[in-house]
Amino acid sequence: MKILSFEAKSHKKDLLTLFLRSRFAIVEETHDADEALDLVKFYDYDAILLHLSEDRMGELEIVRKLRLARVRAPLVAVTSSMNEAARLRVLQAGADDLIVDALSHEEIFIKVQNLIRRSRGFQDNALRLGAVEINMNAKKIYARGKPVTLTKKEYQIAEILALRKGVVLSKEAILDHLYGGLDEPNPKIIDVFICKIRKKLQSLGVDDFIETNWGRGYMVIDHRQDSGTETQHQAAPATAPLRAMA
Template sequence: MRVLLVEDDTSAMRGISLMLRRSAMVVDTADTGEEAGELLRHYDYDVVVLDLMLPDMSGYDVVRQMRANRNETPVLILSGLSRTQARVDGLSAGADDFLCKPFDADELVARLQAIVRRARGFSQPTLSVGALTLDLSSHEVRVGTNPVPLTGKEYAILELLTLRKGTVLTKEVFLNHLYGGLDEPEVKIIDVFICKLRKKLAQAGARDLIGTVWGRGYLLKDPASPLRLSPRAAEAPMMGAAA
């Protein structure tokens, strides 16, 4: 899960980033509304964690600009303002949830997971596609009753594919999701991860779950629905040969 944290207090930013990374989330940070808007224009996030008191604009304005630009990324406002009107204003501006500071780390993580699940069409605590289930909290993966042992990177790829089932994702998207733009390896490493992931899923009884769209990328196929490529399939062309 990739999170954009918008917070101008350096100490709070470090602390919240650490909490989220301990839950295996990839975290990008911004300390102004302008910087947040720039990152949202260039990268695809699963959720935004947003402070209200920013140096250049209010968090309310950040949400309003997102929605005006048709950016539907879920937003959780994290603020020291505890009065009811602040929560009403935040939700009315287009935010999906509001959590007051100070807060419990486990509650923050649980709320983020719930927001992302709902935004992606999953109502249950686990993600399910056919016989495949992923537990966002424990990172356990099963096919039916068969456990699927995955490395951290393999799990992150499968989680991203599952959250965006039916959407073609390029190798660049996977690289950015796994490494956040830092010390990224060669793009062909994604082929290696996908190959190993397919083998493990097949051994557990889920064959042909990850599809290849040649020249574009990979997607998770939903056995219950006919394959319809999302508009994201037209994103940047895929580099290199797919596995």
């Protein structure tokens, strides 16, 4: 998952960012509100973390501006302490959640991850697509109930594609998610990663998890939904309109 972290004033390294990265999240940081607004226009984030403070409520304007920009990603405000009146202002401005005085970074991670998962259409605790299950808490993947041994980058690619099921991601877009524009290797490395993921899944009897959209990139489709759709179409009257082909 890819997260944008905004904090207007910071004089020390953000330990939360370090923790999120240790849990395989790709985190980009900015201390400038205008830069944050520019970034969300060009990049697809899974969540936006806003570090707010009760004594700097002027920063709350960024929440309103992000909402006006029609950002799809959940907006999560994080603060060490905040009175009730200030909390209400944050939520009224459009924040999807407000985390106050969390006991640990793990608590914030799980809350943000749950919001991301639900915003992408997954209601269960895991991402289930066909015979594949992605446990985002454990950062593990299972194929037909058996664990799949993936490297960090391979897992991140599988998770990124799963969270955007039905959407074609170009190799360049996947690279951006993995490296955030820093020291990016040749885009062909994505073909290598995809090939390795496929081979590991095929060894466990799954050969339809990642699909190639020639000339555009890669995508994941939930074949369980396809099966349900096909059944409905087969049962429909002959006069029913045909489904448009993708």
